[in-house]
Amino acid sequence: MDDLRLNPDALRWRCDTNQFEFASTGDLPPLEGTIGQERALAAIDFGIGIRDSGFNLFILGQPGTGRTSTIKKILTGHAGKQPVPDDWCYVHDLEDGARPEYVRLPAGMGQEFKKDVDHLVERLTEEIPKVFESKEYEQQKQRIVAEYQKKHNDLFQTLEQAANAKGFSLQPGASGLVLVPIRDEKPLSQEDYEKLSHEQKARIEKDSTVLHERIKEVMQNVRRLEEEMREKIADMEKSVLLFAIGHLFEELEPKYREFERVIEHFEKCKKDLVGRIEELRAQKEPQIAIPGLTPQPQEPAFDRYQVNLLIDNSQCEGAPVVYEANPTYFNLFGRIEHIIQMGNATTNFHMIKAGALHRANGGYLILDCREVLLNIFSYEALKRSIRNHEVKIEDMAEQYRLIATVTLKPQPIPLDCKIVLIGTPLFYYLLFQLDPDFRKYFKVKVDFDQMMKNTWENIQQYALFIGSKCAEESLRHFDPTAVARTIEYAARLTEEQQRFSARFLDITDLIREAAFYAEREAQELVAAKHVELAIEARTYRSNKLEERIQEEIEDGSLLIDTEGKVVGQLNGLSVYQLGDYSFGKPSRVTVRSFLGKGGVINIEREAKLSGPIHDKGVMILGGFFGERYARDKPLALSATICFEQSYGGIEGDSASSTELYGLLSSLADLPIDQGVAVTGSVNQHGMVQPIGGVNEKIEGFYAVCKAKGLTGRQGVIIPDANRKNLMLKSEVINAVENGQFQIWCVTSIDQGIEILTGIPAGERQEDGSWPAGSVNERVDRRLLEMTEIVRSFQKEVDQTDD
Secondary structure (H helix, E strand, O other): OHHHEOOHHHHOOOOOHHHOOOOOHHHOOOOOOOOOOHHHHHHHHHHHHOOOOOEOEEEEOOOOOOHHHHHHHHHHHHHOOOOOOOEEEEEOOOOOOOOOEEEEEOOOHHHHHHHHHHHHHHHHHHHHHHHOOOHHHHHHHHHHHHHHHHHHHHHHHHHHHHHHHOOEEEEEEOOEEEEEEEEOOEEOOHHHHHHOOHHHHHHHHHHHHHHHHHHHHHHHHHHHHHHHHHHHHHHHHHHHHHHHHHHHHHHHOOOOOOOHHHHHHHHHHHHHHHHOHHHHOOOOOOOOOOOOOOOOOOOOOOHHHOEEEEEOOOOOOOOOEEEEOOOOHHHHHOEEOOEEEOOEEEOOHHHEEOOHHHHHOOOEEEEEHHHHHHOOOHHHHHHHHHHHOEEOOOOHHHHHOOOOOOOOOOOOEEOOOEEEEEEOHHHHHHHHHHOOOHHHHEOEEEEOOOEEEOOHHHHHHHHHHHHHHHHHOOOOOEOHHHHHHHHHHHHHHHOOOOEEEOOHHHHHHHHHHHHHHHHHOOOOOEOHHHHHHHHHHHHHHHOHHHHHHHHHHHOOOOOOOOOOEEEOEEEEEEEEEEOOEEEEEEEEEEEEEEEOOOEEEEHHHHOOOEOHHHHHHHHHHHHHHHHHHOOOOOOOEEEEEEEOOOOOOEOOOOOHHHHHHHHHHHHHOOEEEOOEEEOOEEOOOOEEEOOOOHHHHHHHHHHHHHHHOOOOOOEEEEEHHHHHHOOOOHHHHHHHHOOOOEEEEEOEHHHHHHHHHOOOOOOOOOOOOOOOOOHHHHHHHHHHHHHHHHHHHHHHHHHHHO
């Protein structure tokens, strides 16, 4: 089976340093763009180019593939060519008070608008109190008062003359004017009144009734005159106030003539000022002193006319690119702050604060999907904003408070922003399946690959990446051998000779670690030995458990044979995954076959220590035996398969070929070479299929063989389809090259069993039989014997029953 044995050149892809035309990476230009992500870059270009609704981006990929840095770099470059978005301000709702209104202005004008209004308020603060203290104001007021005072006096003079003509005088009383009869220019006493005749009394009563009606009429006219006077004074005050402040607004109106909302706000300000005349008068009444509090002067409040500059884009160059690392609801959508005064929570439109969506409006907002989903309210509110094309600031905590506080309902701001979510494939597919809205609002899928093709162009790009990283972080540059070894490590990470890892986080760490060891040795350039040292040091920091298992194998606690031959026993290979580190070790697999109809019994499954994929692999063995050996007879087979000294869970089907080899050995009664370990899954046709972790498995068994002593006959059988995945350590390759260790690639069980037993498997002949002495003939013969024994036993049982 020498044709199945791999030569050392096939065990690893080597990066040729002759293709590099530099002495060190310091000679290379900086890397431009992203390596090996053509599909993702095309999707990003489409996503940021299309402006239709719902075409937001979801960037999926594993951490370390450059998702965040790539999208930031691309968006920053693209946003710099776009127009700067508008400024956004909030002004007080002068009609309702609870719904502040937004004002939209071109970039830079928001700041000007705020300064202009602040200056306007300063002048209003100075001018308005002067209006009500001026001599002109007092003169006009006195003139109106004098005019109506004269009308008032005329009414009472006429009334008094009418009363005197009837023999009465008017005198003030507690409840108003009182009519008193007079005689001889003296008030008539009660005693004199009683002496009057009946006719005189009747005349007095009649005249009194007429005069009372006249008094009532006069008093109504007086009240009407007072109301007219107040209205006239109010109109005068309005006119005076508008005359005093009108020019202040007129100075600003031409500048903001094109902005309807600003002009409307100015008109509302003037209307509100006129309506607050009583409040705006200078107040000089003394305040009541409260112990512990410093009295504050009572002055008219003008801050309601100021501007809350929510978003100022005056310093922006192009569209904004905002990355919100902590996307809580308030960080995304803004908040309405409160202050505590005298134990009460109060707020106003000045306390409205912008969120990330406000800052990114007109540009791009980048969010981490996991963080968005972890923060309550954020995801659903984000979808509402996309759906309604607006950013609405709400106090979401309000519904959870026991006591309601004063709050505002700011007018929602129109939203024109491209949202970019970054997450793993798991989040993308879960949201796509479980959230019907997700596919409507995130239509652009940007899929970052974990690996890239092994091409000359990508190798050169990798070199540029290494040089750029060294320059960026002021690290020692790499020579060509170090670059080649780093690229080989990138291929090892993917476990494929024709692919490189695109997880640049891992590569960047290796670059830093190798530069550290070069600096420690005071070397100007990083060489291949420094990269190798960094890899070995990284392994040493993580392989404590691997060494413990190796020690148990060496001292005999874990039974693993690497010499001799045993029937129904062989070494399978397993991979242990511990976070960021994985390693392979052999496991003894034993098989026992005997008469019965129980079929293949998986002891791990019976003990509930195996996973579904492993169980499936064992069940496939029944199909293989049925198709190959049960065409002309029923199977009377029972067999048990066990992973010896395995006390934890087992998953995966990579041991199914191992189990099948053990079954064939047990049935054919052929011993298996214990120096050969096996890995690979198998199908019902007996074809060996590829598995994962092939490098770790080979290296793990080699370490055991090396500890127990290399004989030159030891080795590993792997699927032929895994040939392209080999990126073995130099130590293993050297052992193969020196004839101390061997690696075989097989495509079928027949090839593997011949290597393990030294006996040809044999091919089925035209008459359906197998070549004499072959493995298949031995197995078929033994199964036939077992069937005959069961059949004869069954006959004896039947005869006994009769």
